Structures are given as C-alpha cells and as structure tokens.
Amino acid sequence: MEIIRVDPRSPNEKAIARAAEVLREGRLVAFPTETVYGLGANALDHTAVDRIYAAKERPTYNPLIVHVADIAGAQKVASEWPEAADKLAALFWPGPLTMVLPKRDEIPDGVTAGLGSVAVRIPAHPVALALIRTAGLPVAAPSANRSMMLSPTTADHVVKSLGEAVDVILDGGPTSVGIESTVVDLTSGTPRILRPGMITAEELEKVVGPLETIEHVKERRPVPRLSPGMLDRHYSPDATLVLVDAANVESTVEAARANGNIVGALVITAPSPIGMVTRLPDSAVAYAARLYESLHHFDDAGCDIIVVERVPDGADWAGVRDRLERAATPPID
Ligand code: TXA
Ligand code: MG
Numbered sequence: 001m002e003i004i005r006v007d008p009r010s011p012n013e014k015a016i017a018r019a020a021e022v023l024r025e026g027r028l029v030a031f032p033t034e035t036v037y038g039l040g041a042n043a044l045d046h047t048a049v050d051r052i053y054a055a056k057e058r059p060t061y062n063p064l065i066v067h068v069a070d071i072a073g074a075q076k077v078a079s080e081w082p083e084a085a086d087k088l089a090a091l092f093w094p095g096p097l098t099m100v101l102p103k104r105d106e107i108p109d110g111v112t113a114g115l116g117s118v119a120v121r122i123p124a125h126p127v128a129l130a131l132i133r134t135a136g137l138p139v140a141a142p143s144a145n146r147s148m149m150l151s152p153t154t155a156d157h158v159v160k161s162l163g164e165a166v167d168v169i170l171d172g173g174p175t176s177v178g179i180e181s182t183v184v185d186l187t188s189g190t191p192r193i194l195r196p197g198m199i200t201a202e203e204l205e206k207v208v209g210p211l212e213t214i215e216h217v218k219e220r221r222p223v224p225r226l227s228p229g230m231l232d233r234h235y236s237p238d239a240t241l242v243l244v245d246a247a248n249v250e251s252t253v254e255a256a257r258a259n260g261n262i263v264g265a266l267v268i269t270a271p272s273p274i275g276m277v278t279r280l281p282d283s284a285v286a287y288a289a290r291l292y293e294s295l296h297h298f299d300d301a302g303c304d305i306i307v308v309e310r311v312p313d314g315a316d317w318a319g320v321r322d323r324l325e326r327a328a329t330p331p332i333d
Contacts, residue, residue, distance in 0.1 A: 001164050003155060008032065008172035011127045013134075015170065020135035022168045023048075028055060030144040030158045031131050032172035033123035035096045035181050035197070036151040036292070037158050038067065038141030039166065040131070043077070046108035049140055053110070055165035058147040063113035064140040065098050065181070066120045069132040074120045077138050079104045084186050084208045091207055094124035096181040097199045111140050117187045127172040143180060150237050150299070150327075153178055153292045160296075178289040179319050184211075196318040198288055236327045237295040239264070239303040243328045246270040246309050256305045264298035266308045276301060284316040291320060295327070 004015045019029045026048040029040045039055060041048035043066045053060055068074050071089055075081050078101035085099055103118035112118050120138075123129065132139050143151040145161040152158045155171035182197030184204060192212035193201055205211055244252050246269050253273035256263045264276040268287070272279070278294045280287045298306045308324055311317045 001159075001166055001169065003159070003169045003171055005171045006127055009126055011130050011170075011172065013130075016127070016130045016134050019131055019168050019170050023131070023135045023137060023139065026051075027167040028052065028165070029131065030152075030155070030162070030166045030169040031128055031141070032155075032170065032175055033067070033125045033128045033141075034094075034175060035123070035177045035179065036153055036175055037144040037155065038065075038123075038128070038139075039144035039158075039162065040067070040139040040141040042135070043111050043138040043140035044106060044108070046110045049108055049110040052140065052142060055162055056142060056145070056147045058142065060110070061113050062142075062147075063115055063119060064111050064142050065183075066107070066111060066118055067123055067128060067132055067139045067141050068120060069122065069129050071122075073132070073138060074099075074101075074122065077104060077107060077118055077120050078102060082186055084191055087207045088184070088186075088204065089122075092199055092203075093122040094129065095122070095199065096124070096177050096197055097121060097204075098181045098183045098195075100183065100185040100187055100194065102187055107138075117185075119183060121181055125172070125175075127170055131170065148236060150235060150292050150295055151180060153296075157292075157296055160300075174293065176289060178291055178293070179323055182319065196322045198285065198319050200315050200318060202315055235323050236329075237306060238299045239306045240329045241295070241306045241308055241324070241327045243308050243310055243324055249273055249307055249309050252307045256307065261304040262302055264301065264303040264306045266294055266298075266306060268309050268311065270309045273307070276303065282312075284311075284314070284320055287311065287317075288320050291323065 006015045026045050066077050080102045098119050098121040100117050100119045144158045153175045182199040183195040190212050249270035250273040
C-alpha cells in the first residue's frame with residue numbers, strides 16, 4: 001500500500017496523476033471527500049468494482065455511490081435526468097448529496113447490486129474532483145472502512161480499517177462534514193430520503209416539494225435490498241455504544257465501570273463523568289464534523305463501552321441521530 005500526502009486545497013498534480021493511473025489499472029484508491037474517505041474504483045470496470053466488495057467484506061447486495069466531477073458526468077451514469085435532479089444539482093453540487101436515479105446499461109451490475117437505479121454525487125473536495133477529472137472516469141466509492149464499521153474521516157482510519165486491501169491512499173487530512181452524504185431517491189414520483197445527512201429534509205423540500213420521510217419508509221419495512229444502507233445496525237465502533245439522556249450519563253458510566261469495563265463518554269451538555277470524556281459542541285454541523293473521529297478515538301483507547309448523550313431533536317440533527325441510533329446496542333428502532 002502506498003500513502004501519498006496531498007494538500008487538500010491544491011493537490012499536487014503528480015500525486016493525483018499517480019492515483020488516477022492506479023484507478024485506470026483497475027485497482028483501488030482511497031481518497032478524501034468532504035464527508036468521509038471513499039474507497040474508489042473505476043465504476044465501468046466490473047473486476048475493479050468486485051475488488052471494493054472484497055476489500056470491505058461488503059455484502060454484494062449493498063450498492064455503491066458513483067462519484068463524478070460534473071453534471072455531464074452524472075448524466076453519463078444516469079439514464080434519466082428529472083427536473084428535480086437539475087434543481088438539486090444546481091443548489092447542492094458539489095456537496096454532500098447523493099441522488100438515486102435510473103441507471104444506464106454501461107454501469108456494471110456490481111456497482112448497483114443489480115438494481116435498476118444508480119446512486120451518484122459530485123463531492124465538494126478538491127482532491128476527489130482532481131482525481132475523478134484526471135482519471136477521466138466515474139469513480140465508484142463506498143466509505144473506506146470494513147463493512148458495518150465506522151466510516152473513516154482521516155487517512156489513519158482508512159489504514160486501520162482496510163490496511164493492505166487498498167493500493168493507494170491519498171491523505172488529504174481530516175474531512176470537514178464528518179458523516180456520510182444525504183441519499184435521496186428520485187426514481188419514483190415523490191422524492192424520498194434513504195439516508196439522512198447534513199443536507200436536511202427541509203433544505204431538499206424547499207427545492208423539490210414535500211418528501212417521503214425515512215420514517216414513512218421504515219413504517220412500511222422495506223426489504224433490505226430496496227435501501228440496503230438502512231439495515232438496522234451499521235456505522236458501529238468496536239466498543240458497545242449506549243445512547244442515554246443527559247441526566248443518565250454519569251450513572252451509566254459509573255455502573256459500566258463498576259462492572260470492570262473501560263468506558264468513554266461523549267457528551268454535549270451532561271455533567272462530566274469520571275474517566276475518558278469528549279465534549280462536543282451543541283451545533284449539529286460542528287458535532288458531525290467530530291463524531292466519527294471521537295468514536296475512533298475511544299476504540300483506539302481500548303474502550304469496551306461508549307456512553308453517548310442523546311443529541312437534540314431538531315431536524316438539523318437528523319443525520320447525526322440516525323448514525324448514533326444505528327451504532328447503538330441494542331439497535332433502537
Ligand atoms: O458521503 C458519502 O456518501 C460517502 C463518500 C465516500 O461519498 N460514501 C458512502 O458510501 O457513504 P456507502 O457505500 O458507505 O453508502 C452508500 C449508501 C448505502 O446506504 C447504499 O445502500 C446507498 O447509498 N445506495 C447506493 N446505491 C443505491 C441505489 N441504487 N439505491 C438505493 N440506495 C443506494
Ligand atoms: Mg459506508
């Protein structure tokens with residue numbers, strides 16, 4: 001594995017050219033996006049795409065996001081381009097929004113897990129954009145972690161999770177958004193959010209009108225294949241994550257310590273319990289930026305249990321709430 005450091009604002013051309021060459025050879029390049037690091041392969045090469053599934057030990061029913069550098073690139077991946085896609089792209093691309101659209105035949109089944117639709121986005125990161133442009137390819141990239149585990153927000157997290165399974169890692173420092181993109185499905189009449197993120201339902205509704213919410217979708221209990229990212233347990237640290245109200249953080253930590261566990265606590269407003277504590281800001285944007293980094297840190301410190309203070313109810317917290325609820329044990333429905 002080769003780790004190449006790059007300036008996140010103006011990446012060195014030689015570094016990008018090297019990584020682009022590796023992609024064109026059908027091998028895997030991990031690269032920073034504004035959300036989390038992605039594990040990239042040539043989206044048009046089914047053997048390269050198979051390597052992603054092998055490296056991540058990802059179930060083959062969970063489709064990948066295709067990263068492109070511009071709208072023309074997105075239209076080469078999607079077979080239809082509804083007005084909603086045009087409006088959303090104008091407002092949110094490049095950025096942490098993924099659109100699910102009907103797919104073109106050229107996109108291998110491996111990318112879409114055999115679905116008739118494809119997920120596509122333009123990432124807002126100079127390194128990702130330079131890589132895609134230089135390779136001259138659509139780049140299929142899930143988050144660069146083993147399946148079901150925490151997403152990486154630094155190159156070190158990628159090394160820890162995937163190690164030698166990656167050919168090249170472009171190290172552009174920590175990512176800024178910190179949790180994965182909002183995924184919106186535009187393949188049926190009413191757009192719906194398949195995975196909440198930092199672009200909120202309200203922001204999308206201003207552009208495309210009322211959405212079907214994730215709660216509506218959950219109520220209908222779709223088969224996992226419809227939206228595999230909604231499998232209940234996901235995005236988990238190695239430690240057991242327990243979500244509690246602010247008032248119960250101290251007592252939960254103490255009880256877990258009394259049972260001989262190494263315990264970490266992630267709080268916003270709760271009084272600091274004894275032991276390892278990380279306090280994050282009371283702003284969804286600032287909290288999301290540091291969430292995975294904080295959980296990775298507790299794992300690295302050997303924690304058995306991470307006690308996390310529940311985050312506020314506001315719509316801007318939907319993405320963070322979703323990740324914490326999926327990571328929590330037992331999963332909260
Ligand atoms: O921010 C992100 O989205 C990051 C960076 C690297 O771009 N990528 C990411 O990829 O989180 P991944 O593979 O970890 O998550 C992709 C999500 C999954 O929940 C997957 O099920 C969903 O997108 N997805 C992909 N293609 C789909 C499709 N055709 N229909 C429905 N859901 C799809
Ligand atoms: Mg992922």
